[in-house]
Amino acid sequence: MATAHVVGAGVAGLSAALALAESGWRVTVWEMARQAGGRCRSYDDARLGCRIDNGNHLVLSGNRSTLAYLARAGAPHALRMAPEARFPFVDLASGERWEVHINDGPLPWWPIVPSRRPAGVGLGAFVAALPLLWAGEHATIAEAVRPRGPALARFWEPMSLAVMNLPPTLASARLMRATVIEAWRDGRLCRPMFAPHGLGAALVEPALAALRRAGADVRFGAQVKALRVEGGRVAGLHVAGEAVPLGPDDAVVLAVPPQRVNALWPDARAPEEASSILNAHFRLAAPVAGPPLLGVTGARTQWIFLKDELISLTISAAGFVEGTDAEEEALLDALWAETRAALGLPENLRPLAARLVHERRATFLQTPANAARRAQALTALPNLVLAGDHIDTGLPATIEGAARSGETAARLLGTPARSNGAAPRAASGSGR
Numbered sequence: 212m213a214t215a216h217v218v219g220a221g222v223a224g225l226s227a228a229l230a231l232a233e234s235g236w237r238v239t240v241w242e243m244a245r246q247a248g249g250r251c252r253s254y255d256d257a258r259l260g261c262r263i264d265n266g267n268h269l270v271l272s273g274n275r276s277t278l279a280y281l282a283r284a285g286a287p288h289a290l291r292m293a294p295e296a297r298f299p300f301v302d303l304a305s306g307e308r309w310e311v312h313i314n315d316g317p318l319p320w321w322p323i324v325p326s327r328r329p330a331g332v333g334l335g336a337f338v339a340a341l342p343l344l345w346a347g348e349h350a351t352i353a354e355a356v357r358p359r360g361p362a363l364a365r366f367w368e369p370m371s372l373a374v375m376n377l378p379p380t381l382a383s384a385r386l387m388r389a390t391v392i393e394a395w396r397d398g399r400l401c402r403p404m405f406a407p408h409g410l411g412a413a414l415v416e417p418a419l420a421a422l423r424r425a426g427a428d429v430r431f432g433a434q435v436k437a438l439r440v441e442g443g444r445v446a447g448l449h450v451a452g453e454a455v456p457l458g459p460d461d462a463v464v465l466a467v468p469p470q471r472v473n474a475l476w477p478d479a480r481a482p483e484e485a486s487s488i489l490n491a492h493f494r495l496a497a498p499v500a501g502p503p504l505l506g507v508t509g510a511r512t513q514w515i516f517l518k519d520e521l522i523s524l525t526i527s528a529a530g531f532v533e534g535t536d537a538e539e540e541a542l543l544d545a546l547w548a549e550t551r552a553a554l555g556l557p558e559n560l561r562p563l564a565a566r567l568v569h570e571r572r573a574t575f576l577q578t579p580a581n582a583a584r585r586a587q588a589l590t591a592l593p594n595l596v597l598a599g600d601h602i603d604t605g606l607p608a609t610i611e612g613a614a615r616s617g618e619t620a621a622r623l624l625g626t627p628a629r630s631n632g633a634a635p636r637a638a639s640g641s642g643r
């Protein structure tokens with residue numbers, strides 16, 4: 212039976228591996244780290260004394276490739292869906308609170324109702340934003356939505372930072388439009404989905420278990436250092452000092468981040484500029500009351516996630532947020548003060564432990580220019596395809612983008628050749 216070698220066990224690689232196993236391939240996954248999940252992993256943190264996620268991850272009910280991935284992993288209910296598409300916010304500069312409450316159904320009428328839109332933002336701001344739907348490839352979100360008054364700070368900034376990991380003045384309008392069309396237009400599609408026991412338990416462990424059941428071989432601590440190309444196809448892999456030959460019908464999916472894919476396959480020319488995400492975690496003695504997800508404006512903190520005794524803050528595009536380069540203790544103190552104000556916690560409440568995690572290469576820098584030159588899934592070699600959140604799926608670099616890229620890579624490789632000698636068929640198409 213032909214083997215598909217998947218390089219990288221992040222969501223993109225796991226998604227490809229599951230779909231390939233389903234199509235009848237024998238699958239081997241090569242992962243350089245000691246664990247799977249990549250940027251979407253959980254780990255035990257000694258300072259906090261508990262398991263944390265490598266960043267809070269927001270997944271939406273309309274993320275169809277993520278849901279298909281979970282179904283393939285045999286864990287369709289691993290993420291818990293909120294009952295409604297309600298996003299509570301607080302503005303720490305003014306103390307105002309509001310909710311963005313997106314209605315269910317194909318007609319998005321929610322901006323007409325003042326109690327469903329941000330405080331101080333009129334209906335006109337949403338009407339003015341309609342050009343986002345036909346934005347050109349060179350437009351940023353701010354250029355497309357022509358924000359008026361507080362609409363930029365209270366709606367487009369939180370949206371752009373959460374989805375694009377960039378401020379709206381820099382982020383690609385085209386990529387934002389894709390998520391508006393796939394999810395944000397209908398409350399049924401943009402209910403937040405939470406991982407009650409962490410990202411690893413929801414998105415990684417079920418996939419690994421399903422791969423094991425399918426007979427896949429998942430190797431950790433196995434860095435693929437080079438591809439051996441011969442006769443117009445990948446003929447072997449160099450894995451941590453070992454030469455792994457490929458059979459005539461075998462194929463490779465490179466599901467590694469931009470700088471790694473460029474090193475292994477320079478023709479990919481994936482944009483390597485990156486945008487960071489800063490997370491602050493506060494461990495308490497007991498859970499506090501509050502929504503599982505709270506948007507914050509007028510502060511450095513952008514989102515607060517509550518989970519049991521852990522409060523985790525997200526600051527996306529941290530490189531563009533003033534004051535995030537402060538010394539760790541001072542920054543944690545400032546962020547804890549913001550957290551207390553946002554959640555209305557008593558002044559004397561102190562966390563048992565706190566830590567900052569700064570992921571410098573959280574996503575590629577999703578400007579219009581970089582979005583236009585994303586790498587394609589298909590390569591010049593018939594048995595090599597690319598996956599990863601940086602691949603041109605038409606979606607932003609998210610869990611959904613990664614899951615979609617893996618599905619697409621598997622679809623492009625099709626079903627394994629049964630006869631000797633025939634190279635696996637890379638289906639034609641743009642890779643989207």
Ligand SMILES: Cc1cc2nc3c(=O)[nH]c(=O)nc-3n(C[C@H](O)[C@H](O)[C@H](O)COP(=O)(O)OP(=O)(O)OC[C@H]3O[C@@H](n4cnc5c(N)ncnc54)[C@H](O)[C@@H]3O)c2cc1C
Nearest residue numbers: 219221222223243249250266268269435599600609610613
């Ligand atoms: C802090 C943070 C917060 C985020 N928040 C959100 C969010 O709220 N919602 C959302 O949808 N997305 C979010 N994201 C983005 C999301 O995590 C990524 O889009 C997604 O996880 C990317 O998956 P991937 O498989 O493409 O890449 P990765 O997760 O980077 O996986 C690539 C894997 O390849 C391995 N690898 C690399 N080189 C080699 C090699 N040569 N040989 C073998 N293995 C190799 C790596 O070790 C890694 O495991 C966030 C990311 C971060 C960092």
